[in-house]
Amino acid sequence: MDTTISVSGLVKTFGATRALDGLDLEVRSGEVHGFLGPNGAGKSTTIRVLLGLLRADAGTVRLFDGDPWADAVALHRRLAYVPGDVTLWPGITGGEAIDLLGRLQGGLDPARRAALLERFDLDPRKRARTYSKGNRQKVALVAALASDAELYVLDEPTSGLDPLMEALFQDEVRRLRSEGRTVLLSSHILAEAEALCDRVSIIRHGRTVQSGSLSELRHLTRTSVAVETVRPVTGLAGLPGVHDLRSDEGRVRFDVDSDALDAVVRRLSGFGIRSLTSAPPTLEELFLRHYGQEPVEDRLVRTPEEVRS
Amino acid sequence: MSAPHTSLTGTGTLLRFALRRDRLRLPIWVAAGALLVATQSVSSQALYDSPADLAAYEASVGSNAATIALAGPPVGLDTVAGAVAFEISAFVVLVAALMAVFTTSRHSRADEEAGRTELVRATRVGRHAPLLAAVLTAAIACVATAVAIGAAATATGLPAGGSFLLGASVGAAGLVFTALTAVVAQVTGSTRATHGIVGAGLAVAFVLRAVGDVEGNRLVWTSPIGWAQATHPYSDDRWWPLLLCLAATAALTGLAVALLDRRDLGAGLVAPRPGPPAAARALLSPLGLALRLQRGALAGWTIGLVLLGLVYGGLAESVETLFADNPEARAFLPDAASLVDAYLATTSATTALLAAAYAVSAVLRARGEEAAGRAEPLLAAAVSRPAWLGSHATVALLGSAVVLLASGATTAAVRAAATGDGAEFGRLLAATAAYVPAVWVVAGVALALFGLLPRAATATAWAAVAYVAVTTLFAESFDWPAWVDDLSPLAWTPTVPVEEWQAAPLAVLIAVAAGLLALGLGGFRRRDLLTG
Numbered sequence: 001m002d003t004t005i006s007v008s009g010l011v012k013t014f015g016a017t018r019a020l021d022g023l024d025l026e027v028r029s030g031e032v033h034g035f036l037g038p039n040g041a042g043k044s045t046t047i048r049v050l051l052g053l054l055r056a057d058a059g060t061v062r063l064f065d066g067d068p069w070a071d072a073v074a075l076h077r078r079l080a081y082v083p084g085d086v087t088l089w090p091g092i093t094g095g096e097a098i099d100l101l102g103r104l105q106g107g108l109d110p111a112r113r114a115a116l117l118e119r120f121d122l123d124p125r126k127r128a129r130t131y132s133k134g135n136r137q138k139v140a141l142v143a144a145l146a147s148d149a150e151l152y153v154l155d156e157p158t159s160g161l162d163p164l165m166e167a168l169f170q171d172e173v174r175r176l177r178s179e180g181r182t183v184l185l186s187s188h189i190l191a192e193a194e195a196l197c198d199r200v201s202i203i204r205h206g207r208t209v210q211s212g213s214l215s216e217l218r219h220l221t222r223t224s225v226a227v228e229t230v231r232p233v234t235g236l237a238g239l240p241g242v243h244d245l246r247s248d249e250g251r252v253r254f255d256v257d258s259d260a261l262d263a264v265v266r267r268l269s270g271f272g273i274r275s276l277t278s279a280p281p282t283l284e285e286l287f288l289r290h291y292g293q294e295p296v297e298d299r300l301v302r303t304p305e306e307v308r309s
Numbered sequence: 310m311s312a313p314h315t316s317l318t319g320t321g322t323l324l325r326f327a328l329r330r331d332r333l334r335l336p337i338w339v340a341a342g343a344l345l346v347a348t349q350s351v352s353s354q355a356l357y358d359s360p361a362d363l364a365a366y367e368a369s370v371g372s373n374a375a376t377i378a379l380a381g382p383p384v385g386l387d388t389v390a391g392a393v394a395f396e397i398s399a400f401v402v403l404v405a406a407l408m409a410v411f412t413t414s415r416h417s418r419a420d421e422e423a424g425r426t427e428l429v430r431a432t433r434v435g436r437h438a439p440l441l442a443a444v445l446t447a448a449i450a451c452v453a454t455a456v457a458i459g460a461a462a463t464a465t466g467l468p469a470g471g472s473f474l475l476g477a478s479v480g481a482a483g484l485v486f487t488a489l490t491a492v493v494a495q496v497t498g499s500t501r502a503t504h505g506i507v508g509a510g511l512a513v514a515f516v517l518r519a520v521g522d523v524e525g526n527r528l529v530w531t532s533p534i535g536w537a538q539a540t541h542p543y544s545d546d547r548w549w550p551l552l553l554c555l556a557a558t559a560a561l562t563g564l565a566v567a568l569l570d571r572r573d574l575g576a577g578l579v580a581p582r583p584g585p586p587a588a589a590r591a592l593l594s595p596l597g598l599a600l601r602l603q604r605g606a607l608a609g610w611t612i613g614l615v616l617l618g619l620v621y622g623g624l625a626e627s628v629e630t631l632f633a634d635n636p637e638a639r640a641f642l643p644d645a646a647s648l649v650d651a652y653l654a655t656t657s658a659t660t661a662l663l664a665a666a667y668a669v670s671a672v673l674r675a676r677g678e679e680a681a682g683r684a685e686p687l688l689a690a691a692v693s694r695p696a697w698l699g700s701h702a703t704v705a706l707l708g709s710a711v712v713l714l715a716s717g718a719t720t721a722a723v724r725a726a727a728t729g730d731g732a733e734f735g736r737l738l739a740a741t742a743a744y745v746p747a748v749w750v751v752a753g754v755a756l757a758l759f760g761l762l763p764r765a766a767t768a769t770a771w772a773a774v775a776y777v778a779v780t781t782l783f784a785e786s787f788d789w790p791a792w793v794d795d796l797s798p799l800a801w802t803p804t805v806p807v808e809e810w811q812a813a814p815l816a817v818l819i820a821v822a823a824g825l826l827a828l829g830l831g832g833f834r835r836r837d838l839l840t841g
Contacts, residue, residue: 051689053838081689087682099588104690125583
């Protein structure tokens with residue numbers, strides 16, 4: 001299988017801070033790869049190393065079989081990038097910025113540019129200084145999505161977008177995937193990764209702690225449920241996949257593995273549900289539950305053979 | 310609720326916070342002003358230690374239009390203290406004014422542009438508090454400068470009364486520019502535009518004063534710098550002109566507050582217009598973008614220096630008139646024609662200094678872009694590091710040459726017209742053209758610093774400009790060893806038309822500039838991109 005991005009043992013320090021501490025990442029050609037981790041885990045630093053903006057202190061980094069530091073310009077012709085924190089030139093309009101970035105990335109499809117502006121409801125005549133955070137994000141997204149690249153590097157591209165735009169964005173990523181493009185999607189929202197990604201890598205404190213397909217990761221995802229019933233709920237503790245069961249005065253709270261949700265809800269309906277709220281776990285909760293405060297080393301799930309394949 | 314909340318609530322807290330943020334910057338500005346005065350005081354006392362020396366000095370500068378245009382009214386030159394005030398007051402006023410402009414805009418429009426004011430205003434802080442805290446911060450710095458200059462001059466042996474009047478006049482001019490900045494920061498929506506407009510105002514104030522002093526007319530009273538210098542420290546010791554400064558400060562601050570009440574947070578008074586929905590072909594390259602980003606500044610500097618060239622050319626007439634009116638001067642000075650040449654050599658050097666300041670600001674634009682994260686999307690596209698930095702370097706190098714030559718050509722044209730001698734144009738244009746390599750060396754220093762010491766580049770590059778400025782302007786009046794002057798590239802430039810054209814030093818300067826450019830490009834290639 002072709003590999004577009006291959007990183008192993010990547011180390012990057014800023015003074016006394018060790019931002020990346022032996023990070024591994026493998027992105028196969030044609031897949032949408034989720035790059036997950038809480039804030040400050042090192043996602044943006046990794047991406048900046050991949051783009052040759054920062055120099056690796058140790059480890060090997062390959063992008064399209066090239067060295068991202070030495071061959072930056074040649075490699076950049078083949079990719080499009082959306083930064084996590086989009087800053088634009090205050091006096092330049094959104095339309096001008098899209099054209100400039102698109103041109104420097106290797107050319108834009110004018111028809112797609114027009115369609116994306118329409119879909120994302122973005123006024124290209126406004127100067128960047130008057131754009132909101134979400135609109136700046138859209139400028140970078142339109143520039144990237146309207147260009148014809150092999151690899152799309154998207155660093156938390158939906159932060160600042162409203163749910164409608166988020167849905168549009170997901171459509172666009174599915175389109176890229178159907179066209180056989182490779183996407184590296186960094187995010188701290190697990191639901192977004194679940195909706196889009198073939199495989200994910202989860203990092204924390206500058207190291208990869210999980211890497212694999214979504215079904216392999218499925219066991220990590222639990223839904224938090226709070227339910228109020230007419231009659232006291234019984235027999236829940238015995239069901240597989242139910243964790244941390246607590247009850248007080250007719251209310252029951254628990255976490256449930258995603259694949260056990262169906263059985264649990266069927267069980268609950270027998271007691272007369274008054275109200276039910278369920279929340280997918282945030283990545284932060286997931287980390288707290290799975291990795292707690294223990295040293296990461298003890299919990300590392302490293303599969304170097306797979307990463308370096 | 311414990312205390313009533315007014316539009317000023319929180320001013321004290323914000324003021325303390327602003328002083329905390331500037332705990333290093335402001336003392337440096339204040340010390341720079343005091344140090345200039347102290348150095349001038351010590352140097353002048355050493356140079357004019359006999360009455361004969363002082364008399365010669367009085368006769369020569371009293372009839373030298375170039376010195377008067379740069380320095381101020383030629384009064385009180387019969388004492389060493391008066392000579393000190395004459396030599397240094399204009400320059401410390403400039404230092405204080407720049408300190409006031411940058412401090413005020415940093416705590417008003419810059420904070421607002423970055424969204425920090427929004428964060429602050431959402432707390433228990435009154436509408437006027439952030440602006441007044443900014444004004445007060447700059448005002449405290451002006452008062453500190455006044456006291457420091459007074460103390461420095463007194464400590465180096467000058468009369469205390471005149472010393473503190475000199476300090477107060479410098480501080481009072483700073484106050485006017487503080488309030489002017491506060492007004493402009495309400496009108497425009499960007500820090501860059503604020504600096505541009507107030508900078509132009511400062512230049513106009515300086516030119517009005519220069520023309521007024523050389524012509525000896527009332528034009529000086531239209532300029533806040535003129536008011537400050539009308540105090541005549543150590544001779545007439547007049548305090549009343551400072552009332553003009555205080556009145557202007559109060560009126561402008563009131564205007565700023567009134568304008569603040571008439572606009573939205575984050576906006577200026579002028580609403581932004583919609584722009585083109587698609588980019589023109591000329592924008593679609595790193596150089597196209599650099600030109601677009603820097604064209605406003607380049608146009609502003611060009612217009613400013615062309616106007617200055619016009620004034621310099623016009624004042625050359627006065628050099629001859631003053632000389633003719635002053636028989637004693639003939640004992641100390643050569644004939645009128647060479648006096649005009651000496652004057653034009655001086656104006657070329659000061660124009661070159663301004664062009665060097667422009668070049669450094671253009672180079673540092675690259676650092677600003679990098680720190681703001683706006684280099685990242687370009688360098689993540691198919692743009693190499695040398696191509697990106699090269700685009701800003703091109704604007705800086707060619708732009709500074711344009712600025713310098715446009716100014717020099719204007720002076721040369723004015724002189725050619727006045728003397729009716731067409732050959733004057735080429736001769737005088739050559740005088741400014743000779744400075745292009747030296748200006749490029751200063752730009753090269755900024756480029757090398759950008760590549761090698763990015764975080765310190767802004768501060769050190771401006772320190773280099775300040776060094777070149779001090780050595781150029783005070784080479785003769787400060788009693789320094791020769792090597793101090795020799796470190797400045799401007800010192801290596803032949804002072805045409807007084808000296809002959811020489812290709813060799815200019816070739817060396819160009820080689821040095823090229824080496825510094827290579828250092829900058831090489832350093833940038835090897836280092837991390839530094840955002841923030």
